[in-house]
Amino acid sequence: MPANLPPQAKAKWKKVIEAKTKQEKLQALTEFLSEVPKHKGTEKLVMQVRRQIARLKEEIELEKSRKKGGGGTSPFIEKEGDIQVVLLGLSNTGKSTIFKAFTGLETLCSEAPFETTRPQPGMFNWEGVEIQLLDTPSLVQSESSSRNSQILALAFNADALALVVDATRDMTSQLSYIESMLRARGITIREEKKRVIIEKRSSGGVNLIGGRLKPSEVANLLRDYGIYHALVWLTDDATLDDIEAAVLEMTAFKPAIIIVTKAEAAPEALDEAEPYLSKFKTLVFDSSKVEIVKNEIGKYLFQTLELIRIYTKNPKNGEISARPLVVRKGARVEEVARRIHSRLYKDFKYALIWNDRRLKFSPVRVGRDFELDDLDVIEIVA
Numbered sequence: 001m002p003a004n005l006p007p008q009a010k011a012k013w014k015k016v017i018e019a020k021t022k023q024e025k026l027q028a029l030t031e032f033l034s035e036v037p038k039h040k041g042t043e044k045l046v047m048q049v050r051r052q053i054a055r056l057k058e059e060i061e062l063e064k065s066r067k068k069g070g071g072g073t074s075p076f077i078e079k080e081g082d083i084q085v086v087l088l089g090l091s092n093t094g095k096s097t098i099f100k101a102f103t104g105l106e107t108l109c110s111e112a113p114f115e116t117t118r119p120q121p122g123m124f125n126w127e128g129v130e131i132q133l134l135d136t137p138s139l140v141q142s143e144s145s146s147r148n149s150q151i152l153a154l155a156f157n158a159d160a161l162a163l164v165v166d167a168t169r170d171m172t173s174q175l176s177y178i179e180s181m182l183r184a185r186g187i188t189i190r191e192e193k194k195r196v197i198i199e200k201r202s203s204g205g206v207n208l209i210g211g212r213l214k215p216s217e218v219a220n221l222l223r224d225y226g227i228y229h230a231l232v233w234l235t236d237d238a239t240l241d242d243i244e245a246a247v248l249e250m251t252a253f254k255p256a257i258i259i260v261t262k263a264e265a266a267p268e269a270l271d272e273a274e275p276y277l278s279k280f281k282t283l284v285f286d287s288s289k290v291e292i293v294k295n296e297i298g299k300y301l302f303q304t305l306e307l308i309r310i311y312t313k314n315p316k317n318g319e320i321s322a323r324p325l326v327v328r329k330g331a332r333v334e335e336v337a338r339r340i341h342s343r344l345y346k347d348f349k350y351a352l353i354w355n356d357r358r359l360k361f362s363p364v365r366v367g368r369d370f371e372l373d374d375l376d377v378i379e380i381v382a
Ligand SMILES: Nc1nc2c(ncn2[C@@H]2O[C@H](COP(=O)(O)OP(=O)(O)OP(=O)(O)O)[C@@H](O)[C@H]2O)c(=O)[nH]1
Pocket: 089, 090, 091, 092, 093, 094, 095, 096, 097, 098, 108, 109, 110, 111, 112, 113, 114, 115, 116, 136, 137, 138, 260, 261, 262, 263, 265, 285, 286, 287
């Protein structure tokens, strides 16, 4: 059922979009909620807004405690590298064992449950891509645990999740429990087929790709919600209601991998949990498969997050960078120029691209709009 919000509510939503700080956003969401009529069609929206309000309150509290200096238990961990993945699971499932095997860092892992008491970051590399892995304290099976909400805050911040399940215990119930906790926090690990994707832009007005809706109607609707510039992808059956739902969407999708441990001790478990596992990328971990599993995870994340690796060539000595820049698929030369140095972006003349896999001749000379591809080598001339 559509939300069909009254103009007052739409106006308040604009404030939500414009909010610059968490405090402002909290205030704006609270005001928005008070303008939303409560009926069947707005049930989901109201729930999502309440959840986001709760989450913001938590985050504001956490930041306060961190600023006070006593925030030794603050769960926020600076992102480093190209992809951040958070290990999630119930106690004793093997998260720290995996963490240690992947990153080489020392950490407590043994048969004692709840040994990990605070999140710990480590790194591993997949074909040039730096992946930051976070070991976390185990989730507990209790609805109102502040421990859980700190762990889930890490998950919300991450690029992807690795759900660790122990094959010697019921895997389906471990997974459905983790998934329900994530969902209560506004995180979904199932990619739904979307009828509408809205990508906000800073200029250019509203442009539609696909669909059968009138551009002016879509632009009017978006304007009501304070969106003036956007690229909007539509399926043929997308309606204005779908667009409104997409504008108000607050559930974050995180790609998730399932890692099964102790499978050698429970030969039937994989078959039993098959209906659940088959919906996700599932890997079986043991100490003899560390490199294989690491490689599979790296490849899967790189593809799922739609990334590409760009190597830069130093114009002075012709040296190619040892580490690639990792950017989103579809990135153009100018984005890479900006990432390297603002001067290269400002004084950009042209770029040279080498890539024998996709170009007939290398290098080709290109402009700032040229779309890059995986394993391109680029030299920017300013
Ligand atoms: N047989 C077997 N044991 C494993 C495997 N993975 C982990 N373990 C064992 O499971 C126990 C728990 O592992 P941890 O890595 O400490 O688990 P955790 O999820 O970090 O648990 P806590 O942080 O203590 O809640 C350890 O004794 C590990 O050696 C596996 O694939 N097979």
